Amino acid sequence: MKILSATQTREADAATLQYEEIDSLELMERAAKAFAGWFENKFMPQEPVYIFCGPGNNGGDGLVVARLLHQKRYHVKVFIVGDSETASPDHKVNLQRLPETIVPQIINAATDLPPLHKSHSIIDALFGTGLNRPVTGLFAELIDHLNNSSACITAIDMPSGLYTDAQTPDDGAIVKANYTVSFELPKLAFFLPQHEQFVGEWHVVPIGLSPAFIADVTTEHYFTTINDISKLIKPRKKFSHKGLYGHALLLCGGYGKMGAAVLAARACLRSGVGLLTMHVPSSGYPILQTAVPEAMTLTDNNRKHISGLPEDVEKFSVVGLGPGIGTEKITKTAIGQLLATSELPLVIDADAINIIASSEKLKAQLPKNKVIFTPHPKEFERLVGKSKNDYDRLQDMKEFCRVYSCYICLKGSHTAICTPEGKLYFNTTGNAGMATGGTGDVLTGVMTALVAQGYSLEEAAIVGVYVHGLAGDLALQKVGDIAMIASDLTDHLPQAFMALVTA
Ligand SMILES: NC(=O)C1=CN([C@@H]2O[C@H](COP(=O)(O)OP(=O)(O)OC[C@H]3O[C@@H](n4cnc5c(N)ncnc54)[C@H](O)[C@@H]3O)[C@@H](O)[C@H]2O)[C@H](O)CC1
Numbered sequence: 091m092k093i094l095s096a097t098q099t100r101e102a103d104a105a106t107l108q109y110e111e112i113d114s115l116e117l118m119e120r121a122a123k124a125f126a127g128w129f130e131n132k133f134m135p136q137e138p139v140y141i142f143c144g145p146g147n148n149g150g151d152g153l154v155v156a157r158l159l160h161q162k163r164y165h166v167k168v169f170i171v172g173d174s175e176t177a178s179p180d181h182k183v184n185l186q187r188l189p190e191t192i193v194p195q196i197i198n199a200a201t202d203l204p205p206l207h208k209s210h211s212i213i214d215a216l217f218g219t220g221l222n223r224p225v226t227g228l229f230a231e232l233i234d235h236l237n238n239s240s241a242c243i244t245a246i247d248m249p250s251g252l253y254t255d256a257q258t259p260d261d262g263a264i265v266k267a268n269y270t271v272s273f274e275l276p277k278l279a280f281f282l283p284q285h286e287q288f289v290g291e292w293h294v295v296p297i298g299l300s301p302a303f304i305a306d307v308t309t310e311h312y313f314t315t316i317n318d319i320s321k322l323i324k325p326r327k328k329f330s331h332k333g334l335y336g337h338a339l340l341l342c343g344g345y346g347k348m349g350a351a352v353l354a355a356r357a358c359l360r361s362g363v364g365l366l367t368m369h370v371p372s373s374g375y376p377i378l379q380t381a382v383p384e385a386m387t388l389t390d391n392n393r394k395h396i397s398g399l400p401e402d403v404e405k406f407s408v409v410g411l412g413p414g415i416g417t418e419k420i421t422k423t424a425i426g427q428l429l430a431t432s433e434l435p436l437v438i439d440a441d442a443i444n445i446i447a448s449s450e451k452l453k454a455q456l457p458k459n460k461v462i463f464t465p466h467p468k469e470f471e472r473l474v475g476k477s478k479n480d481y482d483r484l485q486d487m488k489e490f491c492r493v494y495s496c497y498i499c500l501k502g503s504h505t506a507i508c509t510p511e512g513k514l515y516f517n518t519t520g521n522a523g524m525a526t527g528g529t530g531d532v533l534t535g536v537m538t539a540l541v542a543q544g545y546s547l548e549e550a551a552i553v554g555v556y557v558h559g560l561a562g563d564l565a566l567q568k569v570g571d572i573a574m575i576a577s578d579l580t581d582h583l584p585q586a587f588m589a590l591v592t593a
């Protein structure tokens with residue numbers, strides 16, 4: 091699904107009015123109704139609701155929400171900041187439509203700020219996608235007041251003060267919402283880790299923005315949904331044999347880190363690969379043969395580290411490398427040999443990323459359009475460099491993928507997948523329980539298996555990340571986030587793939 095910019099959201103808004111021949115008041119009513127529906131499911135009518143409205147249509151939404159919640163017997167108080175003479179037309183109309191029993195309180199100075207209590211439920215309707223400068227002055231004082239209270243804050247569309255799709259200047263105040271309920275599509279800002287404290291838990295409610303407009307609009311930014319991903323899943327053929335599903339090679343493991351190889355191998359096998367060969371340091375032989383009997387195991391000449399490659403590397407469909415391998419010189423030499431002699435697609439993780447990051451020569455040897463990197467933020471920094479903020483990091487990632495014609499999956503709460511053309515997909519599965527050792531090794535195994543089966547690199551990257559997170563979400567229901575370990579993900583891959591096939 092597409093992520094629209096603030097400008098495109100406004101255009102979608104206008105297109106919807108035109109196609110549906112409705113006026114903007116009706117769309118505002120729809121948006122507020124969708125928000126109020128969400129709110130009623132979350133908060134009981136007994137709790138006093140304080141709604142803070144700004145001068146634009148976000149404030150207008152707040153006024154409609156006040157009317158709708160009042161009808162549902164919520165105890166609503168409305169606060170309007172500044173001069174309502176300069177408010178947007180739809181804001182003004184909905185101010186008139188408030189029931190007589192709701193008398194808005196005007197905030198003209200800091201002394202007008204109401205005391206707040208943790209039993210209050212706050213709705214932030216100050217600014218939405220129309221924010222066009224950092225929030226300062228009285229608005230900023232109000233935002234500080236809200237942030238310093240212990241009341242629960244729900245933002246309409248955007249946490250006020252946060253730019254929708256660009257870096258917010260440092261001098262602007264931003265609401266720290268517990269929940270953000272946004273209209274139709276999530277905003278780019280929601281996917282960036284630096285905004286977690288402002289956006290809180292985000293939800294999207296549909297308001298019927300024109301599907302035709304959304305289908306036509308061009309963007310580089312996408313988020314993945316179960317429908318997008320299930321369409322990409324390749325059904326198994328009836329007259330199947332293992333030769334149809336590729337032969338993967340995993341170069342993984344080191345002395346004391348053979349578990350990484352086991353995790354990657356099991357995940358690879360649970361993701362549909364036809365055949366799997368492991369190449370591990372020789373001390374890993376009994377471990378792999380015992381722990382993963384389905385995989386074939388080749389041993390390196392070195393006992394502790396990978397120092398070379400198997401013969402006939404070209405017979406494999408894909409190589410996954412990195413988990414547990416360390417950064418010894420001999421291992422670096424082996425990777426150099428792989429890059430110099432093979433044109434196979436590669437899934438590169440962990441210390442293989444660190445090794446490549448440390449050498450311009452190796453970077454220059456990366457085969458074009460054949461590499462997926464799966465770094466966590468530290469590995470990303472070594473590979474691509476340090477970025478000033480999350481937006482710059484997206485630009486830096488696009489630039490790196492363009493220069494080296496590669497794919498990057500930057501792992502995080504919303505893993506970002508970048509293509510050589512600069513397309514960015516944000517993943518929507520996964521949870522904090524997955525922040526534990528070995529889950530990255532599982533991802534390497536999953537993605538390697540998908541490439542082996544003939545998924546394009548773009549498909550393997552977005553499907554792999556999605557199914558890995560979905561396995562984590564399914565595991566969450568059984569073991570919770572605190573006790574979750576990487577093997578729980580592998581154990582839930584079958585259920586995750588089944589969910590995608592039947593979606
Ligand atoms: N398509 C949709 O999703 C719909 C969205 N709706 C809601 O409308 C807002 C956007 O409304 P808009 O009037 O364009 O902008 P805002 O309310 O966010 O604010 C504009 C208002 O505020 C002034 N302003 C901007 N920045 C600042 C600042 N830093 N300090 C002070 N004042 C500022 C600006 O000059 C304007 O006066 C969207 O988020 C939704 O909530 C519709 O209701 C339904 C369709």
Ligand SMILES: [K+]
Nearest residue numbers: 214217246248
């Ligand atoms: K808001």
